[in-house]
């Protein structure tokens with residue numbers, strides 16, 4: 213894979229997906245915004261190109277974006293998670309899948325509502341099968357930190373999954389857009405990382421913030 217792989221963001225018209233798309237596009241990655249409506253995707257891509265005019269940014273229907281991408285980010289609300297993965301299973305085969313989806317209680321976003329698989333990341337891995345490497349990442353990064361391109365993020369990215377090489381690639385992609393990212397262990401840890409998002413949302417509500425995040429301390433990085 214190229215050091216700047218094509219990245220497709222399904223649900224890229226939304227808050228989190230468009231923020232990730234913007235950051236990767238600014239960093240020089242070719243990016244496709246995916247949507248259920250290709251026209252909406254094209255408009256979203258245009259809006260982002262107005263911010264980063266030199267970026268290679270296109271808008272496509274989700275299926276076309278998934279086919280185009282070498283890396284595919286799943287950034288839809290949990291209600292659409294299983295459906296989109298089932299529909300695109302063959303197209304997504306053997307690509308690197310980065311799942312940012314957090315299943316929250318629709319009546320109370322401060323409460324994590326894990327699916328029967330234990331986590332959204334595990335659900336994705338089951339639906340796509342073991343040949344397709346799925347990692348969970350960016351769950352704990354509020355979209356507010358993605359859209360302000362002047363901001364150097366003060367929060368870290370935790371990457372979970374059972375595919376070691378996939379995690380290394382996801383970590384490199386997170387670091388390419390300014391984050392410090394860590395291998396947070398196997399897929400079995402995904403409920404912890406996803407569930408932490410409910411805690412952060414609760415903190416935002418309680419303390420009237422927008423961008424609560426986490427920072428790992430006590431680890432000496434090889435370049436830090």
Ligand SMILES: NC(=O)c1ccc[n+]([C@@H]2O[C@H](COP(=O)([O-])OP(=O)(O)OC[C@H]3O[C@@H](n4cnc5c(N)ncnc54)[C@H](OP(=O)(O)O)[C@@H]3O)[C@@H](O)[C@H]2O)c1
Pocket residue numbers: 222223224225226227228229246247248249252253286287288289290291292293296312313314315350351352353354355356409
């Ligand atoms: N917002 C954050 O700060 C944040 C932080 C960490 C993780 N996340 C996670 O990231 C995911 C996206 O969050 P968001 O805040 O960006 O959500 P959002 O803005 O509400 O939605 C993202 C996009 O998903 C598409 N979508 C909506 N309902 C769908 C469905 N039923 N099936 C398929 N696609 C659907 C829509 O695009 P089209 O209508 O154009 O198809 C929408 O623009 C969520 O799972 C969330 O838990 C969000």
